[in-house]
Amino acid sequence: MRSMHFLSGLPRSGSTLLAALLRQNPRFHANMSGPLAGMVNAMLGEMSDRNEFSMYITNEQRRRVLSGLFENYYGAEFKAEVIFDTSRTWCSKLPMLCELFPRVKMIACVRHVSWVVDSIERLIRNNALQPSSIFNFQPGGTVYTRAEGVANGEGMVGFAYNALKEAFYGEHAQHLMLLQYETLVRDPAKAMAAVYEFIGEPLFQHDFDNVQFDAETFDQRAGTPGLHAIGKKVLARERTTVLPPDVFRRFENDAFWLNAQANVHGVRVV
Template structure:
């Protein structure tokens, strides 16, 4: 099977931009979050002991079935030599991925949590006339309830954050690299060079002034136009937060990856 790697981490932290850049390389395939993680989860459940016929499913059969899912999903129509599959769930599935693909690498996109919450809130406000799938298309709520909803353990941000910490502190952390959003937008050449080195692939000359990605149909269906929009040129834009000060302060110390003493596994943070 061709090389397969994974993009995961926090939402609103540059995974779509990273995919748009990686796919400039004709040897690579990368995209926004897709269905493969959910499909793998369903298959794991159906092969568990909740299935009365699980007695007939061996460990090796589970392994073959799950590998077959990846191999067949990225079938002959995908000509790329290197596949990057994106999903926030992958950080929580790193042990499974390492068993299926011993040489797997995972790039986890991270960003200061206050700005993750801010970015989500900004998208909601930009589409004030259109309820979003992020909140199950419910039109009510306030910035406080929305922040609480996405930050709890099962929320869009909270789940991803906990999964990231699980991978960061787990026994398979050598397969993980953290890419800070701030590095990606300020020093994209440095960020890409680190990724190529991490996955052991020859460097490619990327164009940081002409980046393209179109997910308009998906975003419109999700009730959140612009959710995956990226700017043509990679750059950093300073702006004030739209969050109330107390909401912003609540998350401002959550960037655990910046604490070198807490990096017990020596995970590379770019």
């Protein structure tokens, strides 16, 4: 029986790069965010009490339906022994995933939030002629409204940040590891060794100078070319922020995972 693990965390924090590295291992399957998390949410809703026939649905049936969703989505055409599914939603679903997969491991990619917002804003500016799906293809706004939009509780960054805290401080935190973007790009060998140790798999020799991942078609459709682009070689690229100083400062103290005293469950932060 193959293993099921999950990649989650903050946007623009290395999950695509991590997936590209993991898939170098022929035993692994990993990819960018896909539809499975949305399908799970839809099924949970349809099996809730808003369904007039929900009295006929037991928790054991819910468990079988949801387990079957994962099993059938990753059907026979996926030959990998270890599956990694990616979604920022998964951090908010850790209790459910532990119900379905008692040995599950979740790797959440994190990055200083100021640089997450900076990365999103840089994408928007690099594609000035194409409104992005990130902002529902709306062409208006300023850096201030965009930062506010992604940072609110339902925004691209705010939701993921709150979900991450939910998992980090929750009762299933032992299934969670946080992988810092800074570690992944500056010391990828250390980062990958930590991932393999966490999931209990034998270490694989990755090629950090020849990383391949192609999501150009998806990114074009999203109106955001470069959204999932990664460099061929893993390295840290130093740059100055494109954000106004007050916007950058707004988020600079949000890296709660760096506060060892607040890590009450001893979550591993690499």
